[in-house]
Amino acid sequence: MKHTDICEILKDPARIGTQAVVCGWVRTSRDSAQVAFLELSDGTSFPRLQVVVDKNKLDLDPECMKLGASVCVKGEVVKAYKGEGQELNASEVVLLGKCPSDYPIQKKRATLDFLRTIPHLRLRTNTFAAVFRVRSVAAQAIHRFFAERRYYYVNAPLITASDCEGAGEMFRVTTRPWNASEPDEASYYKADFFGVKAGLSVSGQLEGEVAATALGKIYTFGPSFRAENSNTTRHLAEFWHIEPEVAFMELPDVIELAEELLKYLIRAVMEECPEELKFFDSFVEKGLIEKLRGVESSEFAVCEYTEAIRLLQAANVPFRYPAEWGCDLQTEHERYLTERVFLKPVFVINYPKEIKSFYMKQNPDGKTVAATDLLVPGIGEIIGGSEREADPEKLMRAMRERNMDMAAYKQYLDLRVFGSVPHGGFGLGFERFLMYVTGMENIRDVVLFPRSAGSIV
Ligand code: 4AD
Ligand code: MG
Numbered sequence: 001m002k003h004t005d006i007c008e009i010l011k012d013p014a015r016i017g018t019q020a021v022v023c024g025w026v027r028t029s030r031d032s033a034q035v036a037f038l039e040l041s042d043g044t045s046f047p048r049l050q051v052v053v054d055k056n057k058l059d060l061d062p063e064c065m066k067l068g069a070s071v072c073v074k075g076e077v078v079k080a081y082k083g084e085g086q087e088l089n090a091s092e093v094v095l096l097g098k099c100p101s102d103y104p105i106q107k108k109r110a111t112l113d114f115l116r117t118i119p120h121l122r123l124r125t126n127t128f129a130a131v132f133r134v135r136s137v138a139a140q141a142i143h144r145f146f147a148e149r150r151y152y153y154v155n156a157p158l159i160t161a162s163d164c165e166g167a168g169e170m171f172r173v174t175t176r177p178w179n180a181s182e183p184d185e186a187s188y189y190k191a192d193f194f195g196v197k198a199g200l201s202v203s204g205q206l207e208g209e210v211a212a213t214a215l216g217k218i219y220t221f222g223p224s225f226r227a228e229n230s231n232t233t234r235h236l237a238e239f240w241h242i243e244p245e246v247a248f249m250e251l252p253d254v255i256e257l258a259e260e261l262l263k264y265l266i267r268a269v270m271e272e273c274p275e276e277l278k279f280f281d282s283f284v285e286k287g288l289i290e291k292l293r294g295v296e297s298s299e300f301a302v303c304e305y306t307e308a309i310r311l312l313q314a315a316n317v318p319f320r321y322p323a324e325w326g327c328d329l330q331t332e333h334e335r336y337l338t339e340r341v342f343l344k345p346v347f348v349i350n351y352p353k354e355i356k357s358f359y360m361k362q363n364p365d366g367k368t369v370a371a372t373d374l375l376v377p378g379i380g381e382i383i384g385g386s387e388r389e390a391d392p393e394k395l396m397r398a399m400r401e402r403n404m405d406m407a408a409y410k411q412y413l414d415l416r417v418f419g420s421v422p423h424g425g426f427g428l429g430f431e432r433f434l435m436y437v438t439g440m441e442n443i444r445d446v447v448l449f450p451r452s453a454g455s456i457v
Pocket of ligand 2 (some may be wrong): 285381383384
């Protein structure tokens with residue numbers, strides 16, 4: 001169906017006096033004896049197009065007035081009767097699809113909890129349309145950021161036999177039906193599709209390292225899967241993951257790249273989605289734009305893990321989990337550090353080796369690894385990364401300490417045997433970033449169909 005995007009009509013006064021065809025959904029309508037007004041949205045812009053129907057000239061089907069109905073309108077673009085911009089004087093209104101009155105999206109703002117029960121319709125609300133426009137702009141900006149810096153985009157496999165994070169949070173991939181007579185696990189998997197235990201990847205990093213130790217600078221941007229049973233507002237079973245991996249990169253370089261990426265993405269969203277951000281600022285998180293401007297122009301803080309523990313212990317706050325050297329930072333700790341101590345994003349660095357993954361570079365102190373998590377106000381951890389252990393002996397020792405199956409990591413170890421180089425990278429959770437930039441408080445509200453423990457709507 002040939003038609004013009006509503007955003008084109010709204011932004012271009014040169015169209016005044018021309019004929020146009022638009023298609024869209026009725027978002028509101030008003031009626032009087034002589035004139036009817038329809039506000040149409042086709043998804044291309046935040047503002048809607050007002051369509052004016054002179055009822056003396058046009059016989060308007062009452063179904064076209066109903067909230068949610070889809071229509072195609074032909075008419076003349078005119079200067080808006082009230083205020084700035086353009087509207088459309090209809091010469092023809094064709095009903096494309098009726099929308100009965102039990103349409104779950106009504107004019108009154110529904111709660112996010114309710115909208116989560118209708119993921120197939122919630123994108124028709126202002127909030128979700130804005131979230132997904134921002135999501136698309138941010139995704140494009142990610143590719144632009146890396147392309148401008150000559151990074152190669154690689155696609156890591158989603159089905160894998162190795163658990164990158166070693167946290168045992170892998171979904172299993174199998175084609176075998178349950179067979180209780182199997183003597184042990186190994187023989188069960190031997191007869192399975194791949195002949196070994198396989199699962200959905202929790203991270204593209206290990207394959208990213210393969211690419212980085214040949215191509216230099218690479219990034220992956222794809223889904224990761226985690227069967228973590230934490231039913232929180234920050235965890236999904238399926239999330240999108242941006243993972244740069246870079247040869248010759250040490251911990252300070254990892255930090256620099258992460259800060260540069262985050263600022264670049266914030267700037268892109270501020271420039272390309274001003275209307276969406278204004279909406280989020282008014283209805284979702286007061287002061288959002290101010291916050292983003294502040295982040296974009298601030299220098300992120302860097303704090304040693306040991307110092308972070310000292311700060312938490314000195315805090316006059318009753319944490320649910322007391323902070324002690326050696327413990328993993330809980331969200332309450334992370335948020336205290338970034339929201340109450342530093343008041344801006346903070347990189348915590350050099351964590352105890354026991355609470356981090358096997359692949360992280362071991363520091364000379366023998367106790368810590370060259371890891372970093374970036375914590376941001378309102379969320380906590382948004383990025384996790386590190387320099388990687390490049391020494392095969394040290395890496396094998398860390399693997400042995402974790403009782404890992406060396407044979408399964410032969411290729412990974414080879415990268416350290418054949419021309420090993422210092423290298424590093426990080427993972428940015430795309431949905432966590434979107435929460436941060438939109439102010440949405442539940443990660444389920446920045447993804448099309450959220451998957452989490454016990455829920456696959
Ligand atoms: O800290 P994580 O587990 O690090 C890794 O996976 C590394 N292999 C990354 C790397 O160095 N290449 O995860 C990285 C980020 C987290 O900081 C968080 O933003 C996001 O991924 N993330 C999740 N997002 C949503 N739901 C989940 N269940 C997530 N788990 C991690
Ligand atoms: Mg992490």
